Amino acid sequence: MLSAGKDVLAKAKTGTGKTVAFLLPAIELLSTLPRSTSINLLVMLPTRELANQVAVEARKLLKYHSSLGVQVVIGGTRLPQEQQSIKSTPRQILVATPGRLIDHLQHTPGFSTRIRGVKVLVLDEADRLLDMGFRRDIEKIISFIPKERQTLLFSATVPAEVHQISHLAMHKDYKFINTVQEGDEETHAQVNQMYMVAALDLHFSILYGVLKKHVAEDAEYKVIIFCTTAMVTKLVAEILSQLKLNVREIHSRKTQYARTKVSDEFRRSKGLILVSSDVSARGVDYPDVSLVVQVGVPSNRQQYIHRLGRTGRKGKEGQGILLLAPWEQHFLSSVNDLSIAETVAPPVNPIIQAEVQGAIRKVDMKTKESAYQAWLGYYNSNKTISIDKSRLIKLAEEFSQSMGLEILPAIPRLILGKMGLANVPGLRSS
Template identity: 65%
Template structure:
């Protein structure tokens, strides 16, 4: 849904009317906007990469524009539109988009409250700057409700509530936080709930968050699959000892074929992400990394750089898997087992956005091949392995020797924890440890790193043969 085509000039005149956008092709997304404009609550099922952020921002901004101005004497002016996002990256992205749409309305303020930043700084910013539109992650928003004087009073002015990526919000365990937030905003409001999938948990949330007469709009058009038709999807099966060399070979080949390459490499955990980023850096590739162990200021800076750049590889955990809009990504490479089918689809959705072509490669070990049965209805084909010459293998092994030992130890422990949580693999603990030690050898280690006994106990792996405790 590229609803901004031919419409940004309308915004300059200060007219946010959805009706003016309907002069253009009437898609299901625009039908959803019509219901929103009529004051209806809306549950919208929308594929990733369709521009839904603008779909909820335009009517939210219109509500703010039409609201009477508050008195300058009001020390706690109301927040009129509240947008809740599952991740910090999505929240920052939504706020940036809102500010772009509001460039001709300097008196309307957009503020962001997210974890990873100092609560006191946010409190001060909220007091000194206009904030008619607030974009937030659930945990930090709950912190402000409970710890910032007068904050809950300001939420009593909310006229529009948006729950973005609702399925992901619930997957991440934010249900109780959202329920607390719902008690802080007025019952008489308009609510938009956007979700890529509509499982039972999302339906239950609709009962709590939306009016009974809400509209359900399915923006996934008939006859289209869940993944973009322009994205060529392949999978490769190779033993773990070949993964690092294969990854390097695939990246070098893609770079050679694409002068303006822009690649995202998804890894299973934050510490495996760090390991892979360090390795590719040692191999002199132009690499950045994003994961949950990095400070928010760093993540924001790297995210913005990758959004604007070409000729760059972003190695990331799933903090970049959903909703984040990185234009012109040419390749998404997933290394290891995605958490589930939906995660595979959302990761893939970082490429092929807004009608452009892209490529997706899934690299699995033989014992991960069972995962493909969950993708059997998707247009994903098996690809033969590219030839990896002995010199490349030596080069990768040499680079692995330069990766810090503590990073290898952290990656081993994180890898073990991740696959322990995968039922098909984690239920056989002895086999799990054998595979983990295979991963250890793939990093160039003769012996697997020792793991604290307390952590082994929490994983249910005490006294399993092949593990080293400390």
């Protein structure tokens, strides 16, 4: 159907080979067109990591199409460098994040003319593109490209907003393809899912114990730990590094160069632990991940599922662990139809606890303060937890104490105001 030129909205789980499914027919079409400097295939994705990943796949498929080339435009890189590359070596295939695409439409001479050559438009991870607030950017971009084109939308879920954008982007006779059969589990059947409930002040020690056990049992281990925010990710990565585990970190506060370097290393390596925020939660293909640990309550059910989808890919087995505090157990009601079972958190022996406390003491104070502020902001945005502000402040104090802090970090008044916590007792402001 894709090769027949029809517009398609496809519901497909991650890790099912959809990237090749849309690239192959598009490349075959492009190979029949006269050579030009126009952009003929435009692929939009929500994150830089996904964009780079799709570009890598496209370059592999272009092995026997030397007349075609791929360009990537993403945030986090220098705009003038991209502009120079676009001018000196124009390519027919463009892989982009929406925000940076808008930058080029507004500031790069000749770009809006080149994009009028688009024959195929692909919106991959469409639900996440919309979740991340890119709807207006997508609408603006669509207004620049020809109406006579083929449009392909791929999405793991198809909520109302995806249907709305599909009506805007595609011809009325578009086809809907559902590759998720009724009754299929939303998570990979070969992933053993477990959850643990333990006091917040034990989470770092439990995580260390789980990792030590997994590393000892699997010489080719490959672990991803998902944390709630970028700064909590940095904190956890530094603690585990102090504990002499082989750790890398990836989150939105890292430069694009650093993120790409870590992502590439983790993709090709074994015997490595990646501590990540949700920049690695969806679509990113890391082969042979043996364990996914989610620390703290995910933002929603779909985020839990997508994070879990980093393991058990392409028919391989995997393991998923969700580590919650007692007051986060409300989240379990949203996933109780999945094959997730409770397991008892391993007991924390005094040796492990002492090692972890020693590691925490070595972490820079600024990292702890930033993690506290980010943690408070994240849970303040969780409606179930933030409904009682005085309780939220006490929980944040628990988190502060778990980092070994005797005095609560001060938060700038402006930030407290933005959080709606300016006059809540129990917080220190600066």
